[in-house]
Amino acid sequence: MSTLASLEERALADLHDCTDEAALRVWKTRYLNDEVEQAVKKVSTLPPAERPAYGKQANELKKKLTAEYESAIAAEKERALARSLASEALDVTLPSRPARRGRLHVSTQTLRSIYAIFADMGFQIYRSSEVEDDETNFGLLNMPEHHPARDMWDTFYTTKPGVLLRTHTSPGQIHVMRELCPRPIRVILPGMCYRYEAITTRSEIMFHQVEGLAIGERVTMADLKGALIAFARRMFGDERTVRIRSSYFPFTEPSIEVDMDCIVCAGAGCSLCKRSGWLEILGAGMVHPVVLRNGGYDPARYSGFAFGMGVERTVMMTYAIDDIRQFWANDLRFLRQFGT
Numbered sequence: 001m002s003t004l005a006s007l008e009e010r011a012l013a014d015l016h017d018c019t020d021e022a023a024l025r026v027w028k029t030r031y032l033n034d035e036v037e038q039a040v041k042k043v044s045t046l047p048p049a050e051r052p053a054y055g056k057q058a059n060e061l062k063k064k065l066t067a068e069y070e071s072a073i074a075a076e077k078e079r080a081l082a083r084s085l086a087s088e089a090l091d092v093t094l095p096s097r098p099a100r101r102g103r104l105h106v107s108t109q110t111l112r113s114i115y116a117i118f119a120d121m122g123f124q125i126y127r128s129s130e131v132e133d134d135e136t137n138f139g140l141l142n143m144p145e146h147h148p149a150r151d152m153w154d155t156f157y158t159t160k161p162g163v164l165l166r167t168h169t170s171p172g173q174i175h176v177m178r179e180l181c182p183r184p185i186r187v188i189l190p191g192m193c194y195r196y197e198a199i200t201t202r203s204e205i206m207f208h209q210v211e212g213l214a215i216g217e218r219v220t221m222a223d224l225k226g227a228l229i230a231f232a233r234r235m236f237g238d239e240r241t242v243r244i245r246s247s248y249f250p251f252t253e254p255s256i257e258v259d260m261d262c263i264v265c266a267g268a269g270c271s272l273c274k275r276s277g278w279l280e281i282l283g284a285g286m287v288h289p290v291v292l293r294n295g296g297y298d299p300a301r302y303s304g305f306a307f308g309m310g311v312e313r314t315v316m317m318t319y320a321i322d323d324i325r326q327f328w329a330n331d332l333r334f335l336r337q338f339g340t
């Protein structure tokens with residue numbers, strides 16, 4: 001018993017002398033974890049008659065010293081906080097470093113303008129996958145295997161047979177028709193396309209297209225023309241005129257290519273339009289009967305138009321950008337020029 005009393009006296013005196021947290025932790029290891037533990041264990045070595053009284057006192061000592069330690073460490077933490085507040089006072093008037101704000105990529109901004117214009121004409125957005133199968137990218141669009149028109153699209157094939165990266169947004173036509181048939185359709189299908197092409201100032205291996213598709217019982221070429229002229233005027237200015245040339249796509253018949261008078265020279269001829277006075281904006285046409293049938297629509301009853309435009313080329317025309325490689329080069333000097 002007297003050992004316990006002297007242990008208590010020593011422990012409390014030492015605790016009192018601790019001046020910081022490190023010293024308190026050393027105290028804890030020495031007394032609570034070691035000496036007090038030993039003292040508690042000693043009960044088993046005593047004669048049975050002495051055990052209850054000794055055990056009770058040892059446990060009380062342990063409890064008391066633990067409580068003393070906890071209050072000493074809490075008090076020390078309070079003191080440390082007060083010291084740091086006094087010595088490291090925050091200067092809240094110091095100006096912060098300016099946060100660097102990101103912005104939307106110019107292609108995304110343009111895509112959003114295109115969505116808004118077609119939304120006003122009643123077109124909904126339909127998303128379809130960038131990884132396609134050969135059948136939907138080509139076969140169902142009226143290009144069976146070995147059809148020479150497939151050469152118009154240089155293709156990234158994957159190691160899985162029949163799986164490729166879509167070369168255009170047109171396979172989305174099949175998905176949307178099969179999903180909505182026999183209802184009328186008025187959608188745009190935006191997204192990234194991939195082509196295994198040499199990269200030049202006008203051609204990239206990845207670029208956005210926006211496809212348009214309208215299907216109904218009396219959809220005509222006049223509807224296509226009206227939609228495209230309305231689009232060109234909202235996108236590029238009220239005074240724009242549009243020229244239609246005949247063309248060829250396996251999935252449209254007749255097929256056309258659409259030019260717009262040059263936004264820089266208004267037709268007079270300049271370097272942007274290569275002195276022709278016209279800029280090509282998209283390919284289009286009336287949906288081929290085979291494609292309508294592959295989508296589930298009876299070509300004797302339904303007709304439709306489709307178009308596909310390249311977004312980056314549209315941006316290039318809008319801002320007279322002369323090199324498409326700027327779009328994915330991550331050069332902030334280029335990207336910062338667009339939008340706020």
Ligand code: FA5
Binds near residue numbers: 309
């Ligand atoms: C097509 O891809 C057709 N699917 C378009 C279409 C849709 C026609 C519906 C009829 C009906 P084309 O290969 O011409 O067509 O590409 C369309 C547009 O994508 C081009 O006018 C151009 O703006 C853009 N484009 C094509 N290849 C590239 C490229 N390598 N880099 C950047 N833009 C490209």
